Amino acid sequence: MKTRLTLPGRPALGGIAFVQHQRFECVEIRPHKTMDGRQMELTRWQSHCADCGAPFELLTPRRNVAVRVDRRRCAEHRDPKRRVKIPAGAEA
Ligand SMILES: [Zn+2]
Numbered sequence: 747m748k749t750r751l752t753l754p755g756r757p758a759l760g761g762i763a764f765v766q767h768q769r770f771e772c773v774e775i776r777p778h779k780t781m782d783g784r785q786m787e788l789t790r791w792q793s794h795c796a797d798c799g800a801p802f803e804l805l806t807p808r809r810n811v812a813v814r815v816d817r818r819r820c821a822e823h824r825d826p827k828r829r830v831k832i833p834a835g836a837e838a
Pocket of ligand 1: 796798820
């Protein structure tokens with residue numbers, strides 16, 4: 747079985763999820779307006795850096811399917827070369 751690095755799309759507030767052995771806690775559900783003006787919700791997760799254990803936060807969209815985890819480390823240990831995402835339309 748292939749390991750999938752995902753979190754539930756619609757956790758309850760206070761819900762706990764694990765990505766491999768890393769624990770993520772849903773600490774907030776907040777409304778969000780997208781660039782094209784649509785209203786949606788985001789889940790704010792709190793976790794601890796896979797390298798040093800420092801707390802960091804992650805935002806994922808709330809939706810009915812699992813969401814991919816693209817961040818598992820604190821700002822200091824995040825590798826900017828490995829996971830850079832350039833938003834559509836942005837000039838790099
Ligand atoms: Zn770290």
